[in-house]
Amino acid sequence: METIYTLINTIEIKDMKIILLPVIALIMTSAVQAADKPCSMNDFNGRWTAYQGAVTVNPHTGICHFSVANGLAQGNCDFSNGFAGPFKGEVVVNRNCSVDFEMDFTPVPVVSTFQVQMHKDKKSFVGRWKNNFDVIGVTNAVKR
Template identity: 45%
Template sequence: MKRMIFPTTVVSLILCSQVHAFFEEEGRCQKRDLRGNWVSYQNEVLKNPHTGVCKFSVESGKVEGICDFSLKDEQGHPLTGLQFTGEATVKEDCSARLTMDFTPFGRPFVSAFDLQLHRNKKSFVGRWENTFGALGTANGVKQ
């Protein structure tokens, strides 16, 4: 009987440590978790209430994308198709920082997002602000 208990105990300990390692690793985020194509929905709640949808890709921490906003320019044209570049970083706790820089494409603003990835790493929620002092919320999904 003693011969059977010892191997069973060893196998149980090994399985428990593997299960613990699996769930511990699942909760951590890495740079690769941001990689891919995303759709983000945001709204501005402070200065000039509006909504927006942005489609962007992240590769090696670099961001490229395009946004459509529910605003119009001075001539009354919709603010759609606005291109941007930026950077994205993520910490082990799955908090992330993303910038959308519209200045290379003739628009004088940069938006900075503070995000929290869901534990499945396929969606996020957060807040953003830009150089005009606009402030809002954001959420997004990985495509």
């Protein structure tokens, strides 16, 4: 009789282990899947390299190296259509990690407005842009 009791206890313990393992796995997965922290300006501060591709009006590509500090971006761009130069612009970072910023190439009368989304690691972004000449394009960047 004692053997049967030991066998039943062993089966119950094994069954409990079998049930507990998936429960523990679910709890751990939900912790990993927890919502990311909201974004702030601090997440966008730093040095970036961005690539642009104009897809309308005047198709061209470009590369820009820039720094962001406390809401101000400044850097230089070089485009395949022959235009190159410095820019400055304001940056707004939203809690959902979307970012709006400008590249103002004054004294050249070109202003590009960007709408981008930071990756959850906050080290890259993708998005779109439009300038005051109705050129529309796509962009992506990495933090250096």
